[in-house]
Amino acid sequence: MRRNNKSNLIGVGVFFLLCAGLLQRLAIYPTWTRDYNKSRTQINTSLDPQQMMFALAGFREMLAGILWVRADAFFDTGNYDAILPIIRLVTLLDPQQIDVYATGMWHIGYNFTDEEQRSDRRYIPSALALGKEGCRQNPETYEMFFETGWMWYHKIDDDYPEAVKYFIEAQQRPDMIPARKNLLMMAYQRNFQIDDALNMGFKLYDDALKRVEEDGASGNKQNRDTLENNIDTMLVRMVQRGYVAEKAGRSTAKYDISPPFDVGFSAKVTVLEPMVLRVEGTWNVRPVGTRVRIVLRDKDYTVVDHGVTKNIGRPAGMDWDFSNDVNLDPPRDKTFMQDQLFVKNTRFNKKIDMSKDPPMYPFTSDKYLIEFYYNPRSAPPHIQDKFGWNGEGMTDKHFLNDKVRPGQKCIYYAMEVPRDAILLHGQYQDKHPVFKTPNYVETKQDYNQDQILLDIPSLRASGK
């Protein structure tokens, strides 16, 4: 080949390289990342080389499916720990397998419990991170948005703005099941967005009417009737709870929320044995249905996220949403116990035994907080009828608080407890340390659950 031809060829080669490079960088790569990448977003966990070989060979869906069948066998045998890595692997191999994200999220959030069926809430940030990843990987469908919203609404049962946010996202997807849309109306109420809830109710009702016109199937009719009923109930509550009067600028003095009811909260915690507590106290609400939340957690609930130490503890909870990484190994050195104290006959009395589950309650720190928290937004409707959606009809001489959840009225009290007291070590050995609210009054009446005599008020006007 002549020297001249060689130079021409080299020139052509360089030109082709330039064209290919520019095409790759400016046009192909951005489109590929957006539309053709199996994982829509970066996943901060890699596959091991063998799995990568399978993935490269193009059998991701098949492999993911087989693994998921294997996980099913573990579900049957109750080997929950074995399921976690499979869930992660399947979601890495096949991020469009929504069932795995949804089931995995539920599994992580709900199934890890102690002997007394209390959830291990240290896993909840992982469950949420999995849900968020599922949303990012499958933005076209409503399912993961709905599931993540449900986790906030039902499991965390606090921070309702998050539930509303995800339910709205789910609502915007065309494949959202009509009956599931109703849940946004409920989430709006818990988030004290009453007007939005009512508007949503009417919108859903209009849609339901159209569906019945198009197809008179019983499911469509049932949904229409449910919505009609929900709207009726809500309108009545808006009036009874003084919401309408307040919106109109009138006095709410004659409505059910007035005058605010003093719940008279007090509590006492006795350490009976190492890691075994007796929690008792008062709550002046006579009808059943009140559940006061109790949390026992590290005073400094710190975790390491991307090499940064973060204190994610917050009153009666934690920053559930602190990470986007799916870390299936919760902070093993942290303790976070959450339970509900059921009020019966104006008192609560519960034995909380953590001694059978040391891995879940390691008690490695020096200081702990025992927190009591009552949020009227989570209360059942018959109690909200008195307290209002946002605690307007509720008060307490000592523990009413609007700081721990800004914009919301709640009852909150925290007591600091040293580790030695919970484990009955050191100075607490052979003792039963007691921690109580300053207003707690000892009583000689035995309120053990079995001996309570229910005093049910008569519904007759005479009261007899």
Add this chain to the structure above:
Amino acid sequence: MRQILSIATTTVGEAIRRRVLLIILLIGVLFLVVAPGLGVLSARSETVVLRGMMLGIIQLTSAVIAIVLTVYMIPNEIERRTIYTILSKPVQRWQFLIGKYLGAVFSLGLMMALMTAVLVFVFWLQASDQSLAAVGAMVKAPTMYFVQMSLLAAVAIFFSTFVAPLVNFFLTGGMYLLGSLFNPFFQTLQENQGTHPVTKAFAGIVNTILPNFANYNVQNPIINPTQVIQNESRYYLEVTFYGLFYIGILLVAGILIFDRREV
């Protein structure tokens, strides 16, 4: 041009007669036929698994055929000394190389067309949606795989001008594996805030310069049809041009090396 076509036609004939290629092809076709039966192993929607698996079989089989077909092409001619007969005629070395490459691509095209026909037929028998659009959508991925395999064949031809077949087999296979990882790897580096800027820049250069096979892995929206794709035709056109440019680069480099080589 006549010389190139003549070499290409001969190469196609040789390729079709090679038993090892036919056996690989047969295995691929067999897997395609039994693929619907394997779907029951998975909890995932059978259609999704079937689509993924069949496209995976075509891609894997085609890659093996492309490499095996091409790595021996030029070394065999030299070893059997048939190249002297060819080059003693009015045939330039570059014509020989391009003819060989085109022959390989034609053979590959024939074999992939056969596998695609089997894929379409099996999918048509199995799928609940037997519309022309649904079945037609399945052909998109093999079309892109054909460009991918043509690029792979060009890589193998380039290496075959200066390395032994066995080394070439691993080099080309390695390039294919790496090239298939470039985009996800590059994306991970770019999005990871902890990555050093120098590493990011280096990854950017590698992703821009070396042949990127991941661009042709367009199967995901075909397997999961709910995904919304913008400007599909434009993307296909862009990656086809990218492939042609890169094949051009590799052939030019191959010609330059082969021209200096003593045979």
